[in-house]
Amino acid sequence: MSLEFAIKGRAGTLSVEASGKLPDNGVTVLFGPSGTGKSTLLRMLAGLHACEGMIRFDDEAWQDEPAKTVLPVWQRPLGMLLQHPTLFHHLSVRGNIQYVQKRRGKGVNLEAIIEETRIGHLLDRAVHKLSGGEAQRVALARALVGNPELLLLDEPLSAVDLPHRESLLAMIQRVAQKVPVLYVTHSLDELLLLADQVWLMDQGRLTAQGPVTTALVSLTGPLAQRSDASSMLSGVCGSFDEADHLQTVLVDGAAFMVPLAQAKPEGALVRLRIAARDVSLCRVQPMQSSILNIHPVTVQEVTPTGAGQHLVKLALHSQTLLARLSSRSVRELNIMVGESLFAQVKAAALV
């Protein structure tokens, strides 16, 4: 287990108390509304915000309650991105990279990192001449040059304009294959794209920790309560229909047709996002429907969400689909747990 902690502290009037274990790799998204203490928790883990309790990393005590030991920030092998890139403004881009290289960049492959973050052409720039996206790429490069064994990212996209977010997210995803990443955000899009695990935070407490697919479809959880509640399916890319721009994605063998501008390489692992409101149910297999994706499913759970609506959790082979139906449909179709039905998926998108 990479990071393990049980800590508490304060940020203004908010008391933050949390314990958890971070998986060895992949992205864990710390998700919750603004002002619930996500950034504070991240800073506590980094050692930038005072707290009580225990923090261990790879069997090394970063902070230990009875022994009262605290490993200072500059001795913790971590990299960090804040909401604003926070580059040292008295140094050039190169100076920023060298700052960390001198201190903890022993044996690091600088060329590869500069290549990966595409900052080669920026090295001699002054920091204030960078765009938000460029600056955050430099900040990511700077974090990676420090050989981090853990990356703590605090809403790193908030100062990055929309067109540049995707490439930065892709970089973070690649990094996460080697280094565990704890990623703070309140954006569901970022969660869907990045998360392997999700930690939900509310009013200073971690309310749930688990795989993203489970967190999304937990009917009592906050994610399913949202109007844009979605489920996520993992699939493998199949063939691409050039004429109709449809990409086949196999989800446990079930073929989904997804509209796409350009073909994905066959065999690529992808995630499909399916909004609960785009899923409807039929007792019999619909014939001659305009809807391309119709799959047999099993009802696992039915819950009213108020305002005349129900959420239905459906098993599609080993994965889970979410459907939002009107309460009247649920009653008239008499949908019961355990039944086999057909799910019509009106829209599925690659994330």
Add this chain to the structure above:
Amino acid sequence: MLSNGDWLALWVSIQLAFVTVLLLLLICTPLAWVMARRRWPGQALLEATLALPLVLPPSVLGFYLLLLLGPNGPGGWIGDLAGLRSLAFSFPGLVIGSVVYSLPFVLQPLKNAIANLEEDQLAMAAVCGAGPLDRFCSLVFPQARLGYLSAAMLGFAHTLGEFGVVLMIGGSLPGETRVASVALYEHVEAGDYANAHRLALVLLVASLLMLWGLFRWQRQRTSGSWL
């Protein structure tokens, strides 16, 4: 040009200003830090006390310093250790007096510069592996360099211009405590206006050059043209 005695007085002034500024930069760095970045009880009172030299007549300050440094005060037995009768009427005594007298002129710019440092810059430097001393040298000092330059220039110029305090605690021993401003005063007292003119002009031009250089540098810095 200047007489040998006046050159010597000018040289004492410059030595005094140099040593004073050096000491003040060392003293005021931690002081400015705790004042700008911490809140603690009694802070306002200490700040007011340290700012007193801005408003007090220098003779008031000089009087208390004389009591403090003289043979009957703590300066007496500290002076004993150094083989002096007292710290008053000695160069070390002048340095102590100047440090007190010029402190606010060094403290204030440093405090402003340190208050303007961003918390997150310091945090990221720590995350990048820099310990406290390292952070000071690699981040705080370079980012606050304008404040340090202003502090040094103001402290230097102000110590050169010191008169009341040195008159009270310095005496006028040539080569030891006879500084330029006191030498000028003595020329005027003696009716030697020719020498008074020369010395006054040298002090005027030197001070103007220093302040002019400082303001030019500040203007360039704020317009960002040299970055």
